[in-house]
Amino acid sequence: MHKSTNKRCKSNGKVARSGRVARSNGIDQTEKARNAARIIRTIWKNPLISRYEIAERLHLERSTITHQVNRLLELGLITEISEGQAGPAGGRKPIHLAINKDYGYIIGIEMQVEAYSVVAVNLAGEVLRFKTAEKLITPEHFIQEVLEIALNFAEEMGGTERLIGVGVGMGGIIDSERGLIHYSIPLHLTSPLDFAGAIAERTRIPFLIGNDANCCSWGELAFHKADGLKNFLFTLVQFRSGNVAIQEYGGVGVGFGIVIDSKVYTGTNFTAGEFRSAYWTDGNRAQFSIPYEEIMTVTKNPQILERFTRELARNVALFVNTFNLNKVFIGGDIEAYDLDAPAIFAEEIRHNWMYPTPPACEATYSTLGEKAVSYGAAGMLLYRIFTSTHLPVDYEGDQDPLVLSLHL
Structure with a gap:
């Protein structure tokens, strides 16, 4: 062998960058x-x-x-x-x-307003280490905070020698190809931030950043590639208990990751997947028709939780049936509650379907729970590597060919 x-x-x-490409031709x-x-x-x-x-x-x-x-x-x-x-x-x-799978590891980070979660995975998507911690994140120190979280976690993993790169997921309008954060309500970023440029000034370790729900979709594509996923929706549901999240939007955040023909669809201005219920009422701080004062209790009131899930499922049903998607993943904090969300989604998808044959769409939990975004952020970077059009394995130098394939 x-x-x-x-x-x-x-x-x-x-990452070392010395050396030249062996280039006789x-x-x-x-x-x-x-x-x-x-x-x-x-x-x-x-x-x-x-x-x-x-x-x-x-x-x-x-x-x-x-x-x-x-x-x-x-x-x-x-x-x-x-x-x-x-x-x-x-x-x-x-x-x-x-x-x-043990060639190296990837770090995935989810950045929130008052907390973060970070995970290390190998190239097979196996979780090597995971942690979550409370930390107030401010726009002024966002870049430095991300870098410190990544480097400190890398030290816990034994150092950066085997680190291939870092994926970061967060709520907002994000151009992941260029590494630009255009806008983020939860992190109070109201003007464009050149994340990629700012990180490149501080380290040569590759960093990618993406919308949190889109990261979840990349995670499914990267780590469940053998399942033949082509057209699906990832519904990310997050329940936040921090004071800032509760006061601003009731602590409930929902976003979609949309995959068409095995590609994450981000839209013309990178706003695809940003969600507000079709039943939303003017003036409500929450994303739904449910009043702000009631949705604040969603994690403690089973009736409000089911009402919330039902309204979300009706929105999803219209989208799923219009675009003929074959799978819906439901992920995030909602997975931890005593509620059969997939059954409610399936019921509403059938109710919205206009033909006698049943819709060919399965609704299921993602099983990633609190790791969904950070795990997906790692998957985003891994997916970029293995769908690259060039892998310069004959590079005469000491830079990692997987890093070179990222074209950063």
């Missing part, structure tokens, strides 16, 4: 990087795949597959897992390949 060597190299919490190197990205993406989406199957799926020469797979094994990005069964004609048994 091939023994791989992980040659990743980082120092002082910063620029076009040839670009093609190699493109093929490497296609190969590792295929392995990521299809664990326990063989070299032969990769060649068949990608229509690449066996020599190309052999060279690239050997290089990925050498870097420690993939590993050989087991031998498969020989074909009917006999011959050598195929060796199965998989992503090396």
Whole structure:
């Protein structure tokens, strides 16, 4: 069995950037990087795949597959897992390949007004460490607070040497491609903030930022890739007990992560998924028709909780049936309560459906609970890596090829 060597190299919490691309022929190197990205993406989406199957799926020469797979094994990005069964004609048994889940780890952070949660996951999405803590976050110190949370947690993980990057999720209108926070009600950011630029001035560790509900969708795409998810909705429901959240909007926040054709849809101005109930009444500080004074009691009053869930489900039903989605995830704090929210959602989806055949949409809990946003933020970064179009594995230098693939 091939023994791989992980040659990743980082120092002082910063990703080294020395070295030059081995480039005897620029076009040839670009093609190699493109093929490497296609190969590792295929392995990521299809664990326990063989070299032969990769060649068949990608229509690449066996020599190309052999060279690239050997290089990925050498870097420690993939590993050989087991031998498969020989074909009917006999011959050598195929060796199965998989992503090396222990190649490194990713940190995911959820930033709230008065608290944060942070998680570390490996490349298989297995949670290595998780914690949540109270902390008052202010716009003036937001960048520094995020950086300190990430670096302190990395130290708890043994340092930054194996840290691939950090994903951050928060409520607001966010351009995750450019790393720009346009607006955030919960964190009181009322003017655009160049998050990516500010972070880059302080560290070379890759940071990505995204809307909290969108992060949850990226998490489902990244860590449940084998489930064939293509068109779904992630409904993020958060119940906040802090004084600021209670006073401003009743402590109940809802947002949607929308996935169409396996891509997170953010809309023209990155506001897709921002939610206000179709039954909302003018002047209500909450997002629903339920008066502010009543929705404040949603976590303590079962009748208000069911009424809230029913109104939310009716809004979701219209969206689900209009766009013919096949799954609805319900995630966040609502998972912890004694209420069958998926059954209520399914009932309202059926009620809204106009045809005699039942709607082909399943409503289910996400099972991530309080980890939903931070876990999803880690998934956002992992998804960006493995859907990159280029993976420069022949880079002559000590920078991590996964970091290079982020194009930051």
